[in-house]
Amino acid sequence: MSQSLTDFSGLIRSARESAVHLELRDEYRVENEVDRFAAWQRGHRLDVDDRASWWRPWLDLVQEVTAKGVAVRRARIVSEPVSEYIAFEHSGTFTNVAAGEEVRWLPRSRASDLLLPGNDYWQFDGRLVQFNIFDGSGNWVRTDQTDDPVITRRCASAFDAVWERAVPHEQFTV
Structure with missing residues (x-):
């Protein structure tokens, strides 16, 4: 089970200035990536020139919100050496960047x-x-939401600290 993109799209579309995502795991088994990960393990790689084959509708949503001026940033904290799943994510992250996301990687150490x-x-x-x-x-099990000012400040501070140290996608190698 996973949260539907329809549910999530309303949240990200409501952003006026920023949408930031902090990822802390070395492996995910979310429904929309299981088949793509298995194909990657068999040697399939995304074609930089074939945008139609990239993950839709997520990338369309990112393009939509970044076009209206919302900064979409993703920071990934990863173990080194990276897991096979993180190598898979890294190989396809150029699509996120092409859609307008800024992505950085921070070695867990x-x-x-x-x-x-x-x-x-x-x-x-x-x-x-x-x-x-x-x-x-x-x-994925569920989502929990909060607008508690103490928690939102702590999360913003944590993301900023990670972002400051993290390596831009274009400079991070696996």
Whole structure:
């Protein structure tokens, strides 16, 4: 089970200035990526010149919100050496960048002194946080949302600290 893109699209479309995403796991088993990961494991790679084959409708949504001036940033904290799943994510991240996302990677060893939340999250305009709760195998379980000012400030601070240290996608190698 996963949150539908339809449900999530309303949240990201409501952003006026920013939508930031902090990813903390080395593997995910979300429905919309299982087949793409298996194909990647068999040697399939995305064609830079074939935009129609990229993940839709997510990339269309990113293009839509960035076109109206919303900064969409994603930071991934990863173990090194990276897991096979992270290598898969890295190989396709050029599509996120082409759609308008800014993506950075932070080796986990460089995050030891940072205070981070226990779950991945999206934060919209610094005012609403949606935590994504996964089980131990990387399966999506549910989302929890909060607009508690203390929590939203902590999440914004955590993301900013990660972003400052993280390596831009174009410079990060796996």
